Amino acid sequence: xxxxxxxxxxxxxxxxxxxxxxxxxxxxxxxxxxxxxxxxxxxxxxxxxxxxxxxxxxxxxxxxxxxxxxxxxxxxxxxxxxxxxxxxxxxxxxxxxxxxxxxxxxxxxxxxxxxxxxxxxxxxxxxxxxxxxxxxxxxxxxxxxxxxxxxxxxxxxxxxxxxxxxxxxxxxxxxxxxxxxxxxxxxxxxxxxxxxxxxxxxxxxxxxxxxxxxxxxxxxxxxxxxxxxxxxxxxxxxxxxxxxxxxxxxxxxxxxxxxxxxxxxxxxxxxxxxxxxxxxxxxxxxxxxxxxxx
Amino acid sequence: xxxxxxxxxxxxxxxxxxxxxxxxxxxxxxxxxxxxxxxxxxxxxxxxxxxxxxxxxxxxxxxxxxxxxxxxxxxxxxxxxxxxxxxxxxxxxxxxxxxxxxxxxxxxxxxxxxxxxxxxxxxxxxxxxxxxxxxxxxxxxxxxxxxxxxxxxxxxxxxxxxxxxxxxxxxxxxxxxxxxxxxxxxxxxxxxxxxxxxxxxxxxxxxxxxxxxxxxxxxxxxxxxxxxxxxxxxxxxxxxxxxxxxxxxxxxxxxxxxxxxxxxxxxxxxxxxxxxxxxxxxxxxxxxxxxxxxxxxxxxxxxxxxxxxxxxxxxxxxxxxxxxx
Ligand SMILES: Nc1ncnc2c1ncn2[C@@H]1O[C@H](COP(=O)(O)OP(=O)(O)O)[C@@H](O)[C@H]1O
Ligand SMILES: [Mg+2]
Numbered sequence: 001x002x003x004x005x006x007x008x009x010x011x012x013x014x015x016x017x018x019x020x021x022x023x024x025x026x027x028x029x030x031x032x033x034x035x036x037x038x039x040x041x042x043x044x045x046x047x048x049x050x051x052x053x054x055x056x057x058x059x060x061x062x063x064x065x066x067x068x069x070x071x072x073x074x075x076x077x078x079x080x081x082x083x084x085x086x087x088x089x090x091x092x093x094x095x096x097x098x099x100x101x102x103x104x105x106x107x108x109x110x111x112x113x114x115x116x117x118x119x120x121x122x123x124x125x126x127x128x129x130x131x132x133x134x135x136x137x138x139x140x141x142x143x144x145x146x147x148x149x150x151x152x153x154x155x156x157x158x159x160x161x162x163x164x165x166x167x168x169x170x171x172x173x174x175x176x177x178x179x180x181x182x183x184x185x186x187x188x189x190x191x192x193x194x195x196x197x198x199x200x201x202x203x204x205x206x207x208x209x210x211x212x213x214x215x216x217x218x219x220x221x222x223x224x225x226x227x228x229x230x231x232x233x234x235x236x237x238x239x240x241x242x243x244x245x246x247x248x249x250x251x252x253x254x255x256x257x258x259x260x261x262x263x264x265x266x267x268x269x270x271x272x273x274x275x276x277x278x279x280x281x282x283x284x285x286x287x288x289x290x291x292x293x294x
Numbered sequence: 295x296x297x298x299x300x301x302x303x304x305x306x307x308x309x310x311x312x313x314x315x316x317x318x319x320x321x322x323x324x325x326x327x328x329x330x331x332x333x334x335x336x337x338x339x340x341x342x343x344x345x346x347x348x349x350x351x352x353x354x355x356x357x358x359x360x361x362x363x364x365x366x367x368x369x370x371x372x373x374x375x376x377x378x379x380x381x382x383x384x385x386x387x388x389x390x391x392x393x394x395x396x397x398x399x400x401x402x403x404x405x406x407x408x409x410x411x412x413x414x415x416x417x418x419x420x421x422x423x424x425x426x427x428x429x430x431x432x433x434x435x436x437x438x439x440x441x442x443x444x445x446x447x448x449x450x451x452x453x454x455x456x457x458x459x460x461x462x463x464x465x466x467x468x469x470x471x472x473x474x475x476x477x478x479x480x481x482x483x484x485x486x487x488x489x490x491x492x493x494x495x496x497x498x499x500x501x502x503x504x505x506x507x508x509x510x511x512x513x514x515x516x517x518x519x520x521x522x523x524x525x526x527x528x529x530x531x532x533x534x535x536x537x538x539x540x541x542x543x544x545x546x547x548x549x550x551x552x553x554x555x556x557x558x559x560x561x562x563x564x565x566x567x568x569x570x571x572x573x574x575x576x577x578x579x580x581x582x583x584x585x586x587x588x589x590x591x592x593x594x595x596x597x598x599x600x601x602x603x604x605x606x607x608x609x610x611x612x613x614x615x616x617x618x619x
Contacts, residue, residue, distance in 0.1 A: 122355055185396040191351055192391075193384030193411045193462065203410075207401045 022211075025287040032283020035276040042273055046093040055083035057090045058241040066259050076261040078251070087243055088265050092273065094244040098159060099225035105163030106224075107217050110170025115201050115209075117171070118178030129175065136168050144227070148236045158237055162224050173216050177209035184208075211288040218281035222274045229270060245270040296368075298469060298502050299325040299348075304362035304372075306340075306347045309355060312575040317343040319526035321362075325470070330496060330503040332513030332534070334549065335523035336571045341506045344523070345472045347372075349387065350379055366470070385415040388463035392475040394455035398447035404431075404458055405443040411465050430461040434491060453484035460491065467499055474506045489515050510549050514538065519607070522546045525572050525582035532608035542602070542610035544587050581612070589614045 026032055045052070055073075061081030069076040075084035117128040147161040181187065182205065190200050206213070229246030231237035233253075238244040243251075245266045252263030306318040318340045325331055333341045346352050348364050348371055364371040366387070371379065391397040399407060408427035412418045418426065424443075431439035434457040447455055456476060463471060473492060477485035493516045496503050505516055513520055513534065520537045522530040522545060530543040541547045548567035569586035572578060578585050584594040593613050602615040 121353070185391050185393060186399045188351060189389070189391055189397040189459075189462075190399070190410075191383065192349055192389040194380045194382070194414050195384070195410060196380070196414070199410070199414075203402070204399050208399070210401075 022287040026283055029283040029286065031279045032287070035279035035283065038272065038276040039280055042092060042269075042276070043096065045089055046096050049086065049089040049093060053083070053086040053089070055086045057086050057243070058082065068259075069261055075265045076259070078262055079255060079259065084261065084265055087248060088245070088269055091243045091245045091248045091266055092269055094238055094242060095225050095228060095246070095270070095273070098155075098162070098228040098238075098244065099221045101159045102162040102166065102224040102228075103217060103220045105159065106165075106167035106170055106220065107213075109163070110167035111174050111206060111213060113167065114171035114174030114176075115178045115206055118175040119182060119197065119201050119205060121179065121182070125175070125179075129172075132168050132171055135165070140165050141227075141230075144231065145234075145236060148231065155238065155242075158228065158231065162227050166220055166224060166227075170213070170216055170220070173212055174206075174209055177212055178205045181205050181208045215281060215285040215288060218284055219278065222277035222281070225270075225277075226274060245273075297324045297365075298327045298329075298367065300363075300365045301348065302363045302365075304344065304347055304364065305360040306343050306352060306357060307360050308357050310575065315574040316526050316577075317357075317574065318347060321523075321526075321528055323521055323528065323531060325502055325504070327469075327502055328500055329519060330505060330517040332510075332517035332520045333504060333506045333523060334508060334510050334513055334520060335529075336508055338571050338574070339523040340526040341508075341523055342474055343526075345389070345474060345504060345506065349383060349389065349472070350374075350376075381415065384411050384463075384468075385466040386468055387470045387472065388466065388468035390456070390459050390463050390471070390473040390476045393479045394452060394459045395447065395479075397459055398455060400447055403444055403446055404450075408443070408458075408462055408465060411462060415466050427461070427465065430465055431458070433495070434458070434461045434464075436461070452480050453487060456480060456484075456488050457491065460488075460495070464495060464499065464501070468501060470502045470504070471496070472504045472506075475508070476505070477512065478507070485512070486515075492516055509553075510538075511553050522549065525574065525577060527582070527611065529583065529612070530608075530610040532604070532610075536604075536608050540604075542604060542608070542615040543583075543612045544589055544614070545583050546610070548586075 059082065061077070064073070064077050064081040066079050067073055067077040067081075073083050073085065075088055077083055078087065113128065113132075117125045143165060144161045147164075148157065151157045178201075187200060187204055190204050195204075225245075228237055228244060229249065232244050232246030233250040235250065238247045240247070248266035249263050249270065252259070252266060256263050301324070302322050304318055304321045305316065308315045308317055321340075321344055323331070333344065335341055343352065343357075347359050350359070350371065352359060359372055362372060366382070369378075371382070374382070398404070405424065405427065408430070409420065409423040412423040412426060413420075416423070428439045428443055431443060436442055436454060436457055442450070447458070450458060460476075476492065477488050480488060489512060492503070492505070495501065496516070503516070505513065507513060510520075518534050520530075520532060520534055521528050522537070522543065524545050530537065530541065530546045537546060538550065541550055545567070552567065567586055572582050572585075578595075580596050581587070581590070581594045581599055584590040587594065591613065599611045599613045599615075601609040601611055603609045604615075
């Protein structure tokens with residue numbers, strides 16, 4: 001029995017690529033798997049909400065103001081009689097969109113910036129990373145709030161403001177990875193073959209740093225969602241009639257004692273989403289690199 | 295005929311926290327077309343830094359090529375613009391490294407890595423590049439190359455991986471092939487096969503070869519000239535046969551004594567050179583080898599020996615080279 005297991009282990013070792021190994025480890029992690037199902041479910045719901053929901057997001061009904069959860073309105077209605085289930089999932093939609101776009105922006109900037117700094121090293125690296133340190137030192141929220149108040153509450157500005165600050169950590173991570181991968185012989189070998197720097201960075205260095213990049217990207221989504229929620233809660237983010245989970249919670253908070261469900265449902269959905277994304281990201285990290293485990 | 299490569303007074307230093315290290319200190323040699331030069335010496339003697347300097351692959355900082363010239367077919371490699379140099383690397387001069395596992399990108403298939411070289415230098419169509427790569431894998435002895443070319447490096451054994459590296463290096467039919475300890479990471483039987491392969495391909499393509507190793511026995515199988523390096527300098531240089539039969543430098547003699555010999559009846563205990571390779575930050579005065587030398591005199595402590603010539607192509611930097619024939 002054990003010898004069969006050993007043989008199949010060896011075969012697994014030989015056959016499976018690094019990604020397959022990671023997938024096997026990820027599958028064993030129950031929390032991460034449950035979380036990934038939740039995330040996927042939330043995604044699908046957020047996409048399908050206009051089709052699924054019988055109530056439009058912004059239709060005001062004066063005959064159904066402030067109704068507690070019931071069989072018709074599962075999440076109740078708000079003070080304008082709008083269905084909270086629909087609004088919550090519309091809000092989820094915006095939150096996810098903000099989270100993903102901002103993450104994408106910081107992913108693109110951070111990966112390229114970090115890879116260039118790490119690859120060229122020396123003075124270039126020192127200069128580029130000093131800049132990151134300086135921006136890092138600025139109070140993050142303060143910066144976003146200033147940008148938002150100067151340029152107005154535009155959703156595009158919101159994306160960019162969040163993205164513009166969250167690429168810093170990505171740049172640091174990628175730079176560290178690239179710095180160590182650059183020492184490896186295959187990079188030297190590629191250079192000794194006359195391969196261009198650009199090709200070395202994009203074909204040899206970044207793909208080898210992909211594990212940590214993916215992990216950090218996954219963990220960045222909940223972080224940006226939280227930032228957006230926080231800004232919206234302060235009234236700096238999404239403006240009505242659009243709604244995100246944060247702005248819904250903000251609206252709900254002002255009427256918390258009369259209509260507690262108005263803050264409860266967006267809050268709970270936000271909490272579940274953040275938990276799921278974080279657990280999934282952690283699971284992914286453990287799967288991709290067991291040694292990174294804290 | 296003009297030499298393929300002439301290196302003059304090459305000096306490369308590294309700034310380290312302990313001070314500036316002269317890893318290569320005034321190395322000169324010349325390579326005729328079709329010649330195979332073996333560079334031997336203990337680890338840390340500056341063999342790799344020498345060839346990496348020729349390819350200008352020294353990380354700067356901490357490294358710096360201080361001086362010297364390396365004339366390759368009329369062009370000085372050390373002064374060429376980076377873009378021109380890049381078109382020489384992998385095309386006219388190719389390299390093989392010590393560890394074939396780490397010298398191949400684990401995330402790319404062998405096919406990608408081979409065709410990349412041809413794309414870089416030959417602007418070949420993908421189809422032609424693939425045919426060419428498969429052909430080269432066949433030449434270096436990879437079984438069913440058309441199938442294996444789609445595999446990742448970790449799916450090959452150590453010896454096969456080194457064959458892939460050799461194929462990659464030879465794709466553009468380089469004029470000069472530099473092999474930096476190509477067999478050190480392999481076990482003995484595989485070592486012999488790889489050396490044989492290098493020797494065969496060398497004759498087949500007429501490639502000029504620099505073979506770095508810390509094992510004189512390996513040099514004997516492939517090379518016709520030998521440069522023995524110690525502490526960043528060439529201690530002795532000569533034809534293979536002469537170095538083996540009449541080594542002049544005590545260090546070369548020591549290296550030869552540490553080789554296992556087939557012609558000895560009893561398994562004599564291998565003598566190895568006493569003492570440690572020198573710490574380059576604290577080099578001894580005069581001849582750097584003197585603390586380990588059996589024949590040193592007071593002169594050796596004071597002054598670095600000038601070259602003593604024995605015929606046209608054999609010299610040794612030793613004050614006592616003459617008396618020890
Ligand atoms: N990146 C580096 N930083 C500092 N010193 C280095 C570096 N690379 C090489 N050296 C120095 O150069 C010396 C020669 O190294 P090397 O040429 O690699 O030796 P070998 O003959 O074993 O190939 C080493 O002993 C070391 O002191
Ligand atoms: Mg070396």
